Amino acid sequence: MSKRKQRREDFDFAAGEVLLIDKPYEWTSFDVVNKVRYAVKVKKVGHAGTLDPLATGLLILCTGKMTKQIQYIQAEEKEYVGQMVIGETRPSVDMETEVDSTTDYSHITEEDVRKLLPEFTGLIQQIPPAHSAVKVGGKRAYNAAREGKEIKIDPREVEIKELEILHIDFPTIDFRMVCSKGTYVRSFVRDFGEKLGVGAYMSGLRRTRIGEHKLTDAYALDKFIEMIKQEQ
Template sequence: MTTKTLADYDFETGEVLLLDKPLTWTSFDVVRKVKSALRIKKIGHAGTLDPLATGLLILCTGKKTKEIDLIQAQEKEYAGTFRLGETTPSFDLETAVDMARPYGHLTDEQIWEATGPFTGVIQQTPPIFSAVKVDGKRAYELARTGQEAEIKAKTVEIKTFEITRIALPEVDFRVVCSKGTYIRSLARDLGVALGCGAHLTRLVRTRIGEHRVEDAFSLEAIEALRPPRPEGEGPARPRRERPSTAPNRVGLQYYAALQADALAAQQHQHDAPAKPETPTE
């Protein structure tokens, strides 16, 4: 962890701030929260991170906003989990499973070998649920209204794609890649190569260039640094804190439902009587 504390930062003049983005928050959510908490006039982020991803999000303030493009161009490193045997339209947990196929016949060797064609400079097609523009509109806007769109493939470079754990149907991975690479598309493509389908269930951005998530601050640490309101200034409008399991944006309801089901199952187990009962269908 860096020895520099938040109190040492001069945000108005310009700083590069590393944050560990919480689950379900958009990158814009984080920027808005930090801007409000620290009362920074000029701030932006260097590389979007999906709401269902966590990990390193880099914020630039003041004069350091001029470095955003430079930081965005640096290589990225991710870790996460693919689930084999199921596909979703968004290639992740944002949408419900639309197809299931057998996966139990796959060997570890087959899974390891399937990563080979996806390393190096490759052509990759972004997800329909992405910010790619199609005829002037964001692709996800079309997808969420049921419209079809032709997404063109783009050139990306995947320097490292390694499988770090196999516990079918789950497969953990580590990827080092260029700007513009979609890990969700990599899940889709690996599933196609294996013939069983796959989607992304967990994603953590661990590095951008030389910046690492281990050196990142939490939003709680940022909030703790909030300065007192100047005397005479009107009362602040009550802040609406984002619920941890019930995101309020279209497209994340499925994720919220998964969390609600998990919580309900835990509660049911907690409330179950000690004496076993005859199971019912």
């Protein structure tokens, strides 16, 4: 999809389109799919890689025959900018749940943060968060987590190709990451906080790129829906 397409008549949703959408905060990826499906009036609409409700940014939707491309888009590397807060933990490792532990972080320095980056760059073993959509025994992990049940999730190998600190204003750390399919940024934040010895949770996340598809080329969801409805 290109921003050159400014009218509904420029699209052929039944034949197939790849749509770049800026997912709003607190929307699930399926909420966006359903909203777009209703607007474009095509049944065959799917997303190429989910985003957590509390994350924003690039969500790629495919319609019609372009849904065959979903598996290929999903396999491409992802880029995120995120923010973590150190010295506190939350069960979900994001803002979904309340703080459950607090640790003094006053001894942590910027050097302590930056010297950990090599440990989290390259091929690493990572355990997905309990509050995630990963399946354990055929069931979504987050269902068990929200019921307070303990579950065992096996580690998986992922690749963090690029990792940089953008800004530090303790207890907040802003970062940028380029990673492979299957990487959980919340797991990175959780593990990073543990390595610092003070814990951490993710206070914000925005996906900025999937492969060659960039957030700067995406439509705000409300603007896209408005454009489509105006042409009906």
